[in-house]
Amino acid sequence: xxxxxxxxxxxxxxxxxxxxxxxxxxxxxxxxxxxxxxxxxxxxxxxxxxxxxxxxxxxxxxxxxxxxxxxxxxxxxxxxxxxxxxxxxxxxxxxxxxxxxxxxxxxxxxxxxxxxxxxxxxxxxxxxxxxxxxxxxxxxxxxxxxxxxxxxxxxxxxxxxxxxxxxxxxxxxxxxxxxxxxxxxxxxxxxxxxxxxxxxxxxxxxxxxxxxxxx
Amino acid sequence: xxxxxxxxxxxxxxxxxxxxxxxxxxxxxxxxxxxxxxxxxxxxxxxxxxxxxxxxxxxxxxxxxxxxxxxxxxxxxxxxxxxxxxxxxxxxxxxxxxxxxxxxxxxxxxxxxxxxxxxxxxxxxxxxxxxxxxxxxxxxxxxxxxxxxxxxxxxxxxxxxxxxxxxxxxxxxxxxxxxxxxxxxxxxxxxxxxxxxxxxxxxxxxxxxxxxxxxxxxxxxxxxxxxxxxxxxxxxxxxxxxxxxx
Numbered sequence: 001x002x003x004x005x006x007x008x009x010x011x012x013x014x015x016x017x018x019x020x021x022x023x024x025x026x027x028x029x030x031x032x033x034x035x036x037x038x039x040x041x042x043x044x045x046x047x048x049x050x051x052x053x054x055x056x057x058x059x060x061x062x063x064x065x066x067x068x069x070x071x072x073x074x075x076x077x078x079x080x081x082x083x084x085x086x087x088x089x090x091x092x093x094x095x096x097x098x099x100x101x102x103x104x105x106x107x108x109x110x111x112x113x114x115x116x117x118x119x120x121x122x123x124x125x126x127x128x129x130x131x132x133x134x135x136x137x138x139x140x141x142x143x144x145x146x147x148x149x150x151x152x153x154x155x156x157x158x159x160x161x162x163x164x165x166x167x168x169x170x171x172x173x174x175x176x177x178x179x180x181x182x183x184x185x186x187x188x189x190x191x192x193x194x195x196x197x198x199x200x201x202x203x204x205x206x207x208x209x210x211x212x213x214x215x
Numbered sequence: 216x217x218x219x220x221x222x223x224x225x226x227x228x229x230x231x232x233x234x235x236x237x238x239x240x241x242x243x244x245x246x247x248x249x250x251x252x253x254x255x256x257x258x259x260x261x262x263x264x265x266x267x268x269x270x271x272x273x274x275x276x277x278x279x280x281x282x283x284x285x286x287x288x289x290x291x292x293x294x295x296x297x298x299x300x301x302x303x304x305x306x307x308x309x310x311x312x313x314x315x316x317x318x319x320x321x322x323x324x325x326x327x328x329x330x331x332x333x334x335x336x337x338x339x340x341x342x343x344x345x346x347x348x349x350x351x352x353x354x355x356x357x358x359x360x361x362x363x364x365x366x367x368x369x370x371x372x373x374x375x376x377x378x379x380x381x382x383x384x385x386x387x388x389x390x391x392x393x394x395x396x397x398x399x400x401x402x403x404x405x406x407x408x409x410x411x412x413x414x415x416x417x418x419x420x421x422x423x424x425x426x427x428x429x430x431x432x433x434x435x436x437x438x439x440x441x442x443x444x445x446x447x448x449x450x451x452x453x454x455x456x457x458x459x460x461x
Contacts (some may be wrong), residue, residue, distance in 0.1 A: 060272050068309035083283040090284050105261045169263050174230055190224040201259035
């Protein structure tokens with residue numbers, strides 16, 4: 001699918017018109033697939049719709065799986081989150097900054113922020129039900145998303161450490177709320193999380209190195 | 216600086232406001248320990264999503280997402296936020312636009328006008344009460360001297376207040392009285408006289424009397440006599456003041 005160049009040609013808003021022109025000429029579906037994440041995001045900033053669809057194709061698996069996990073398997077809610085994530089990607093002014101890390105991490109951060117907004121709004125309404133109902137829903141057949149290292153690394157943590165991470169990362173409790181739940185000063189909660197994450201990282205690292213060595 | 220370093224976990228968890236986050240980023244560029252810690256923590260943090268199990272994406276999701284995004288983003292072109300975000304933005308702009316002092320003035324004005332309004336309502340209800348209880352003049356007689364030696368004149372009025380009726384006689388230029396002499400007011404009904412009290416004028420010739428009319432008592436005419444004293448039950452002296460003709 002080719003897009004006529006005048007469609008997105010914006011000589012006044014895009015500083016290097018020649019580059020822009022070239023890029024637009026190349027924007028067939030095939031060539032989009034060859035674009036780097038960064039290039040794709042630039043096109044999306046210029047409201048290039050096919051680039052946006054390409055981004056969807058690349059990351060929908062991750063974003064949807066993530067949303068499904070954070071909503072504890074609720075498909076409808078997961079879909080709603082996905083819609084809002086892509087709306088934000090299309091409209092946001094706070095752009096992805098490649099200097100700050102991989103696009104995938106940025107996308108996950110956006111997804112987590114939106115999910116947590118959802119979760120917190122919901123919590124206000126149905127404080128109790130949420131936990132029990134949803135936890136039973138993830139029964140669908142599933143394969144590990146990326147690798148088993150994370151599971152291994154997590155096993156090295158105490159239950160307590162895992163719990164803290166789950167509360168903060170997946171269940172959308174704020175540090176302050178966790179401190180209140182644990183009846184501990186917020187500083188203690190922070191340093192426990194800090195230690196847990198560092199320990200996890202340590203295990204991830206040694207496993208990775210072990211794997212590289214093994215190969 | 217130690218204080219700033221404490222925000223590392225808040226920053227990682229995305230719990231800082233936009234401003235606080237910017238502030239912390241500036242701190243990161245100065246604090247080596249924080250930035251290296253952050254890097255390590257982020258490694259673990261960014262590995263967390265892989266806990267999510269791979270799920271099959273519903274095929275219809277793509278068109279749903281695209282419709283949602285392009286309808287939301289283009290149908291109301293400047294609208295890129297959802298309603299609640301919009302309201303927040305508005306509120307923010309509103310608050311920003313008003314310096315605290317302006318806000319204080321507005322609050323004060325509000326309080327003052329509320330006070331005035333309250334007082335106004337109070338006054339109004341008092342006034343209404345007064346009007347409903349207000350006295351009504353049901354009868355009015357103009358009075359004047361019927362003797363040539365005096366130019367006294369005035370009026371008599373029946374004032375109705377609720378169920379009570381009161382006769383008020385107000386006269387001026389009355390000739391000064393001698394000794395115990397008094398003017399006596401008589402009411403006439405079907406040829407019968409009824410005493411309505413006596414009055415003695417002040418030095419300026421001004422005299423006034425009020426008399427509470429009994430029950431349903433009505434009268435046709437009013438006359439004032441000059442009496443040797445204030446104790447008569449029947450007119451003894453001559454009539455000096457009567458109703459003005461015409």
